[in-house]
Amino acid sequence: MKSILSSDLSVINLGLVRFAEPLQDMGTPVAACQWQPPAEGNPEIGWKLAELVNHPKVEEANKIAFERYLASTPVLEGIATAADVIPAMQGKKLILHSGPPIAWADMCGPQKGAVCGAAVLEGWAATTEEAATLVEKGEIAIDSCNHHNAVGPMAGITSPSMPVWVVRDTVNGNTTFSNMNEGLGKVLRFGANSDEVLHRLRWMRDVLAPVLKATLAHMEPLELKPLIAQAMHMGDECHNRNVAATSLLFRKLVPVALRHGVASPKELDEAFAFIAGNDHFFLNLSMAACKAMLNAAAGVPGSSMVTVMARNGIKFGIQLSAFPGRWFQADAPYVEGLFFPGYSQADAARDLGDSAITETCGIGGFAMAAAPAIVQFVGGTSDDALNNTISMKQITLGINGNFTLPMLNFTGTPAGIDARLVADTGIRPVINTGIAHKDAGVGQIGAGVTWAPMPCFTAAIEALYEEVCK
């Protein structure tokens, strides 16, 4: 009888690598297959998942949701004051924040810092300390951006007088909003709230936004999918790398502003110098476009397609198309990445911001194969960038042919996260993101990569089982 360790033997190893090692040591060829039990080995979830996999109602619902997402056509409609387009803000002391809703007492440092800065900006408080007291007493209300068709990166703070991008989906008419990008470093969205930060925000409200608003008034509504697609052919993934999209937007705006003389030379100079100096300027517009595409997919009963991923620096929350407005939450993860000089992981807040709407939409980390140069900002190698995109194909409903990846022979980006596939494969959605200091008032300290936490998806699976199978 031949030994089972004969060299004629070839082995496929599922899961744990250490099963393979003794065989490999004896010269037996072993092909490793990454695998882990569905639902992280939790049998309670596992059998519910088994019911949902290939369930005809879910399959049909996902087809509808994904097609609505693909058909969505977001255009840049213009710039507005937040209170003029977000009804809940009108005449109210309401500040919106990123991620799922959270009580003031539970908020992370940078988000608290940004809320207080916004309250001073609005003139509701003279100091950030006074602002904290007013929020604590409930005299200033806080709510999630996503409850108001809005998205904001990092702290995501949007207050009534702030200018917002207005994006409209021309296919179904839904409108989404995002605040405007301040640049990197000491900025409100990373929790900084000094005079310098508030001064910049006032200037953005009083100079930048009017210049852009007047410029956009002379343009046809700008189609955002082709702009994002072109930027993805220029090394952006339109989450943490927006240098190409910002440049392309700049090239579109400047000639119109000059042609129509929309502002004084000094205002034009200031506004366009600011945009030219901020490679991340397009991020917020990218996010509003993604929010519009995903709103189009929301609300299909039975659909397991993820339509929101958002973090408040304490909790990571997702929503499924089947349950618009319902959050499935878990602790927000920390971010693996590169830190600015003088900072380390010990200084970092947890994952923060609505910007994971880009990954939810199939760009950002999902389109990292378009943006190999981003690894200089978030860490890793260009192979990691390719592999992140490729692995996301295993948890998505399809590909988005509007956003093609040159390095993968122009295949579309993987899009439409299926919560069932995440729970089944154990592969979690990858997210490129910034890193804020954990304390209020400091700002950005780095950038990196993280992965959405599994309990969000298993909780969503349990809810979907209740809805579909009972």
Add this chain to the structure above:
Amino acid sequence: MKSILSSDLSVINLGLVRFAEPLQDMGTPVAACQWQPPAEGNPEIGWKLAELVNHPKVEEANKIAFERYLASTPVLEGIATAADVIPAMQGKKLILHSGPPIAWADMCGPQKGAVCGAAVLEGWAATTEEAATLVEKGEIAIDSCNHHNAVGPMAGITSPSMPVWVVRDTVNGNTTFSNMNEGLGKVLRFGANSDEVLHRLRWMRDVLAPVLKATLAHMEPLELKPLIAQAMHMGDECHNRNVAATSLLFRKLVPVALRHGVASPKELDEAFAFIAGNDHFFLNLSMAACKAMLNAAAGVPGSSMVTVMARNGIKFGIQLSAFPGRWFQADAPYVEGLFFPGYSQADAARDLGDSAITETCGIGGFAMAAAPAIVQFVGGTSDDALNNTISMKQITLGINGNFTLPMLNFTGTPAGIDARLVADTGIRPVINTGIAHKDAGVGQIGAGVTWAPMPCFTAAIEALYEEVCK
């Protein structure tokens, strides 16, 4: 005795694939190794090449030439009128063209068309027919751009009143020039010479150039290597794809022009709308920068480093560092590529233009791995783009760490073509390029990829042998 066709046998096949096929048909594993005899199997050149390979004088000379190329630091000094900076033009009826020098009678259609257009532009002739007669009679002189530290894409036509980019190498002080980019389609450099073409050239001289000149006067000389490097992280190879570099340049110029109010609103509007509408605008500046880096390497006795590759649509010419100003020529190849609707290979001129200075400098086709999206313009797949860069490593002296390739884990681009390695390996330098109609007056009909012809390199090897080994 075992059959030699036993399955235990493994074969490495050198060169012709068909030797391997019978073995493969019988199930024998064959690894193919691309190989061909040195110097295309020409023994006369082969033994001269053998003397030159590893020759200490050539090795030492190449080291010096390559280091000078790496150290070169081209900056954009400003804009000038060609006759003011190219001494041979002062008060003369001289028109410069791309490629090696060529007699009027031998010129290709598009170059003739462009020469005649330039003569009318200069007011030396009322019609293109009259212009042709004057050139034929010698009343208007023609010469190679490269003889005057100038480079021009495609026909390369530069006449005395045209504005030129002025690039200076701050390390060794040499200055280079290039005309300005008119856009695609019906333009002088592709042989078109209609009123529309000349009208645009007059506007470039009278409006665009003064606006840019005045803007640059308010800026520090712009370092061009970092700008090219950044564009290469944004999907440009800075020969046939310049959308990122153009956008980055635009972002640098606009705020300065606005800050200093360098021209009337109408002129600013016209100038910046023109640049914003021309994704290829940076090409000519890229070429002048490459010319400066290669001029730095020229003139090292014994060096086999290629310092010029240029085509006039009839002949392809190269120069070695060892022999500045001396051309080694062969018939210009045709270009494999994608044609605009209504045109085909039958309509195409041969390879044309000084723009292969970019490949000579390690960018363009050599950096195609930075620009996978370019295959939509020039044909092929993203794998071809990667492989073109990788194969150029076999014929170059080193890598240029100033220009890194994200998709190849930020390795530098292969640079410093060694004529010995081209002759030895049979691997010819790859070139991304535009395709002009073969007749005067038509313009661009496509874009594609071509390879420098081997006889240029074998002729250069023979000359170098005479110089070094005798």
